[in-house]
Structures are given as C-alpha cells and as structure tokens.
Amino acid sequence: MSSVSIAIIGAGISGLSAAQALQEAGLPVHLFDKSRGSGGRMASKRTEAGRLDLGAAYFTARDRRFAAAVRDWQARGWASEWRPSLYELRQGQLGPSQDEQERYVGTPSMSAITRGLLGETPVTFGCRITEIFRGTRHWTLQDADGQSYGPFSQVVVAIPATQACNLLTAAPVLAGKAANVAMEPTWSVALGFSTPLETGMDGCFVRNGALDWFSRDRSKPGRDNPLDTWVMHATSQWSREHLDASKETVIEHLHGAFAELLDCPLPEPAFSIAHRWLYARPAQPHQWGSLADVDMGIHACGDWCLSGRVEGAWLSGREAARRIIEHLDK
Numbered sequence: 163m164s165s166v167s168i169a170i171i172g173a174g175i176s177g178l179s180a181a182q183a184l185q186e187a188g189l190p191v192h193l194f195d196k197s198r199g200s201g202g203r204m205a206s207k208r209t210e211a212g213r214l215d216l217g218a219a220y221f222t223a224r225d226r227r228f229a230a231a232v233r234d235w236q237a238r239g240w241a242s243e244w245r246p247s248l249y250e251l252r253q254g255q256l257g258p259s260q261d262e263q264e265r266y267v268g269t270p271s272m273s274a275i276t277r278g279l280l281g282e283t284p285v286t287f288g289c290r291i292t293e294i295f296r297g298t299r300h301w302t303l304q305d306a307d308g309q310s311y312g313p314f315s316q317v318v319v320a321i322p323a324t325q326a327c328n329l330l331t332a333a334p335v336l337a338g339k340a341a342n343v344a345m346e347p348t349w350s351v352a353l354g355f356s357t358p359l360e361t362g363m364d365g366c367f368v369r370n371g372a373l374d375w376f377s378r379d380r381s382k383p384g385r386d387n388p389l390d391t392w393v394m395h396a397t398s399q400w401s402r403e404h405l406d407a408s409k410e411t412v413i414e415h416l417h418g419a420f421a422e423l424l425d426c427p428l429p430e431p432a433f434s435i436a437h438r439w440l441y442a443r444p445a446q447p448h449q450w451g452s453l454a455d456v457d458m459g460i461h462a463c464g465d466w467c468l469s470g471r472v473e474g475a476w477l478s479g480r481e482a483a484r485r486i487i488e489h490l491d492k
C-alpha cells in the first residue's frame with residue numbers, strides 16, 4: 163500500500179469523516195484548512211460570551227451508520243442528546259411543538275466533535291488551497307501564498323460546492339456538477355442577556371420573514387455561559403436580500419423580529435454578534451454520495467453531495483473514503 167499521503171482539503175465534518183475512515187484503513191492523510199481550527203460550519207465561535215454555535219445548531223441521526231458514530235461520540239463525551247422545549251410559529255401564533263425526534267449537540271460546544279475527530283491527524287491550518295495539479299503519478303497543492311505541498315497519492319476536496327468547483331479543474335465533469343449546485347447564505351446572530359428571559363422556549367421554528375429559527379444556548383447540555391444567550395438564524399431569502407448589509411443592521415433587524423415574536427419582555431442585550439455564512443446550505447439535496455474520478459484519484463465530498471446537513475456531510479466523507487479504499491484494493 164502507498165506510503166504517500168492522501169490530501170484532504172477542508173477540516174469540516176465531511177473532511178474529518180473521510181480522514182477517519184481512511185486512517186482506519188491504514189492510509190496516511192494530511193488535512194488542509196483555511197481557518198485556524200477545525201469544524202467549518204459545525205464550529206463554535208469563541209466570543210466574549212463564551213463559545214457559541216453560530217453554525218449548525220444541532221443534528222439528527224437517521225442513517226444507522228451515522229447513528230452508530232453519534233453513539234461513539236456520546237461515549238467519548240464529545241456529544242449529548244439535546245431535549246429542548248420546542249416551539250413553532252403557525253398562522254402567526256407561537257405554540258409548543260413537541261415531536262419524537264432525537265437531536266444531538268456537541269459538548270461543551272459543537273466544536274468538540276470535530277476537535278475530537280481531528281485528534282493527532284496531521285493538519286495545516288490557516289492555509290487556503292487555490293490550485294491542485296496532477297503530475298505523472300502524484301498530486302501537488304498550492305496555497306494562496308504560492309506555497310506548494312505534495313506529493314499526494316489522491317486528493318479529497320471537502321469544501322462547499324461553490325468553492326470546490328474552482329479546485330476541481332483537473333476533473334471537468336466533477337467541476338461542472340459542483341458549479342451547478344447553488345449554495346444559499348445564512349445570517350446568524352447571537353444576543354446575550356444579563357437577566358434570563360422569562361420564557362419556556364428553548365428553540366423555535368419560525369420560518370417566516372427574517373427569522374428561520376432561534377434557540378437558547380444554555381438549554382444545551384454542558385454549556386456554562388453566564389449570559390442567557392440566544393442564537394438566531396435568518397431565512398435563506400432574507401439573508402440573500404441582505405447579503406451586503408452591515409453586521410449592525412442585521413443585528414438590529416433580527417433583534418426586532420425576535421422581540422416581536424417573544425412571549426415576554428425583552429431587555430437590551432449585553433452582548434451581540436453577527437456572522438454571515440455565504441455558503442450555508444445547498445438550495446437542494448442531492449443523491450451523489452460523493453463525486454469521484456477514481457482513476458485520476460480526485461474526489462469531492464460535503465453536505466452538498468447529500469442532504470445539506472451534518473449527517474449528510476459525514477456520510478459523504480465516508481463515501482469518498484470508501485471509494486478510495488475500494489479502488490486501491492482492486
């Protein structure tokens with residue numbers, strides 16, 4: 163078996179899931195990520211109000227393989243079940259909305275899962291890959307500063323579709339498919355209150371106007387935040403229409419929408435933050451699993467190849483790894 167590493171671009175949940183499966187098969191990998199840490203859209207942002215999940219709020223596990231992985235994360239203390247008191251806006255009225263769905267979060271923050279998965283895996287952070295070249299046998303990567311990395315036996319591109327198509331030029335069919343995937347933006351805002359809000363809600367599906375969803379950070383297990391902090395996500399449409407708005411404007415808007423909906427008085431927040439996710443979710447789900455030119459040794463994975471959720475991203479990374487291992491075994 164080759165001792166030349168496999169390059170994985172993107173240390174989000176899809177890249178890490180691929181890395182884990184490849185390493186379990188005895189294959190060396192090296193991860194690259196433009197950020198300073200792992201997690202991507204599943205990372206938690208370090209703020210003066212503690213670590214906050216400004217991306218994925220929670221996840222569900224419907225696939226039996228992913229459910230087994232989540233049980234493993236729970237056993238390792240990286241994840242826990244979250245049992246929120248859920249509400250829903252229906253015909254302009256807020257009301258409790260119970261269901262039987264099991265939901266999970268990372269503990270003590272969403273980042274714990276990808277940090278745990280990363281473990282001792284070789285990784286280069288703060289490195290934005292801009293080009294991927296194939297030589298006679300191996301792959302070489304180049305970053306935004308012009309630095310080269312390689313040789314690599316295979317490459318896995320585990321980043322959002324819009325960014326992936328720029329790196330897939332060596333495989334035009336894959337690049338074409340990625341280019342046809344529209345990724346929708348999401349504005350995310352957190353507001354922290356010194357006095358806990360007097361509401362029975364922990365989370366609410368709004369799906370109306372500016373607000374898509376909001377949840378109470380301290381209702382999640384393992385959170386230790388002195389402020390009562392609420393994270394809200396804008397709808398895709400509102401986010402698209404306000405893509406270039408200032409953070410202050412976005413905070414003001416979502417604060418106003420939250421205050422209008424709430425069933426209790428809303429004091430002035432002691433803390434606020436806004437984050438814009440340009441490529442938050444694919445406009446539609448796909449059934450690709452992953453994309454590959456197995457003979458060239460180039461693969462693409464990520465939530466956009468499946469359901470646009472944490473589970474889909476994890477499964478997609480797993481599928482990319484499965485196809486690499488299957489090809490090498492031939």
Ligand SMILES: Cc1cc2nc3c(=O)[nH]c(=O)nc-3n(C[C@H](O)[C@H](O)[C@H](O)COP(=O)(O)OP(=O)(O)OC[C@H]3O[C@@H](n4cnc5c(N)ncnc54)[C@H](O)[C@@H]3O)c2cc1C
Nearest residue numbers: 172174175176195196202203217218219291464465471472
């Ligand atoms: C606001 C929001 C709320 C969400 N809520 C939920 C939810 O409640 N439940 C759920 O299941 N899912 C949710 N999701 C979706 C979920 O977060 C994603 O499906 C999942 O995290 C995607 O993982 P990924 O590995 O495919 O991509 P990403 O997490 O985007 O990882 C890609 C990584 O690649 C890096 N990267 C990108 N380009 C380059 C480059 N050129 N060079 C090097 N590195 C690069 C990035 O820094 C990033 O770390 C939400 C997403 C957002 C944004």
Ligand SMILES: NC(=O)c1ccc[n+]([C@@H]2O[C@H](COP(=O)([O-])OP(=O)(O)OC[C@H]3O[C@@H](n4cnc5c(N)ncnc54)[C@H](O)[C@@H]3O)[C@@H](O)[C@H]2O)c1
Nearest residue numbers: 221222248249250259260261263348367395442443470471
């Ligand atoms: N903002 C973003 O960028 C982004 C990206 C990806 C996923 N997400 C969100 O992540 C969640 C993940 O989906 P999932 O299938 O894993 O979780 P889920 O089963 O909790 O939710 C799926 C969808 O079902 C509906 N729903 C579920 N429970 C409900 C309840 N009790 N009352 C009313 N409606 C309810 C909601 O419309 C929800 O969006 C979704 O809410 C999705 O909108 C957001």
